[in-house]
Amino acid sequence: MARLADTVVVEAPTSQVWGWLLGLADHYRAWHPEHLGADWVEGSPNRVGSVLRVTERLHGRPHVLRVRVTELRPGERLAYRFLWPASLIARGGEFLLAPDDGRTLLTAALEFRWFAGVLRERRAALARHLREEGERLKRLVEGSAVP
Numbered sequence: 001m002a003r004l005a006d007t008v009v010v011e012a013p014t015s016q017v018w019g020w021l022l023g024l025a026d027h028y029r030a031w032h033p034e035h036l037g038a039d040w041v042e043g044s045p046n047r048v049g050s051v052l053r054v055t056e057r058l059h060g061r062p063h064v065l066r067v068r069v070t071e072l073r074p075g076e077r078l079a080y081r082f083l084w085p086a087s088l089i090a091r092g093g094e095f096l097l098a099p100d101d102g103r104t105l106l107t108a109a110l111e112f113r114w115f116a117g118v119l120r121e122r123r124a125a126l127a128r129h130l131r132e133e134g135e136r137l138k139r140l141v142e143g144s145a146v147p
Helices: 014-022 024-031 118-142
Strands: 002-010 035-042 051-058 061-073 077-082 090-100 103-112
Touching (some): 014 024, 014 103, 014 118
Antiparallel strands (some): 035 051, 051 061, 061 077
């Protein structure tokens, strides 16, 4: 199992960061230029068991990924697992929030089953994308009116 993680300090309380994460489908395109869209395709938004379909440009091509919410601990953790066919390579991911004197330490992590062949070559690109998402989320939350 391989894990990529990135932590960013967001100058906002955890309640504001959590609110932004719960509106992820609405903010998805603004979050990163490689994000093309997101919509809930199964269940109610932000509920354990619900499925979010996201479209991202990865290594120059659009890819549709489906993720099932596996855990929601308000203000602390949002976890998900990838569904077929991405589940062959990527196990899942999570957002962890920790309060820090009025700020939030936000960690985004992805777990992969293996980094064989071409995936090893893309590890740096995946780490860059994860870091950019954290930096952009920080800017969006700090400048937003999300409660």
